[in-house]
Amino acid sequence: xxxxxxxxxNLNLLGTREPGIYGSVTLTEIESMxxxxxxKFGVELIFRQTNSEGELIDWVQEFRKDADFYIVNxxxxxxxxxxxxxxxxxxxxxxxxxxxxxxxxxxSFRHHSMISAVCAGVIAGFGAHSYLLGLSAALMLKKx
Numbered sequence: 523x524x525x526x527x528x529x530x531x532n533l534n535l536l537g538t539r540e541p542g543i544y545g546s547v548t549l550t551e552i553e554s555m556x557x558x559x560x561x562k563f564g565v566e567l568i569f570r571q572t573n574s575e576g577e578l579i580d581w582v583q584e585f586r587k588d589a590d591f592y593i594v595n596x597x598x599x600x601x602x603x604x605x606x607x608x609x610x611x612x613x614x615x616x617x618x619x620x621x622x623x624x625x626x627x628x629x630s631f632r633h634h635s636m637i638s639a640v641c642a643g644v645i646a647g648f649g650a651h652s653y654l655l656g657l658s659a660a661l662m663l664k665k666x
Contacts, residue, residue: 523563523564523565523566523590523591523661523664524565524566524567524568524588524589524590525560525565525566525567525568525589525590525591525592525593525657525660526568526569526570526581526585526588526589526591526592526593526615527553527556527567527568527569527570527592527593527594527595527653527656528570528571528578528581528582528585528592528593528594528595528596529549529569529570529571529572529594529595529597530571530572530573530575530578530594530595530596530597530598530599530600531572531573531574531575531597531598531599532573532597532598533549533571533595533597534549534571534573536548536549536552536622537549537551543622543623543628544622544623544649545622545649545650547649547650549571551650552650552653553567553569555650555653555654556569556653556654556657557569559654559657560657563661565657565661568585568588568589575599575603575605575606578596578599578606579605579606579609582606582609582610582613582615583609583612583613585613585615586613586614586615589615590615590616590660590664591615591616591617591618591660591663591664592610592613592615592616592617592618593617593618593620593653593656593657593660594610594617594618594619594620594637594641595619595620595621595622595652595653596619596637599636600619600621600625600635600636600637600638601634601635601636602636603636603637604636606636606637607636607637607639607640610637610640610641611640616642616660616663617637617640617641617642618641618642618643618644618645618656618659618660619635619637619638619641619643619644619645620644620645620646620652620653620655620656621644621645621646621647621652622646622647622648622649622650622652623646623647623649624646624647625646625647626646626647642659642663643659645659
């Protein structure tokens with residue numbers, strides 16, 4: 523099994539960017555936690571981050587042939603990118619949308635996701651553990 527974890531804009535600043543909202547765990551630490559769990563389950567992990575919408579879409583298209591699941595934290599593109607939604611829909615790869623913060627307890631513009639309609643599920647509000655919950659969900663869905 524292969525899972526591609528794709529991260530959008532500003533997630534490279536985790537650990538220092540608004541820790542009251544996003545926590546103090548860095549993206550490198552999240553990747554390490556996921557790699558450790560993936561090793562236990564024999565899962566291959568692809569882990570990427572970009573601040574570019576086009577590059578994120580390129581990865582969705584590139585990994586569609588190899589990935590069994592996507593775990594996507596699209597950052598602000600969650601709320602704005604129809605192009606990312608179309609790429610995820612067209613890829614045909616089951617996708618789990620994750621967010622560190624509870625987007626529904628924040629500004630109203632964060633309450634709508636352009637991508638959730640093409641995702642198997644959404645996990646939000648559990649900090650870095652949102653990614654681990656996303657991995658657990660992917661493993662559970664793969665068994666079905």
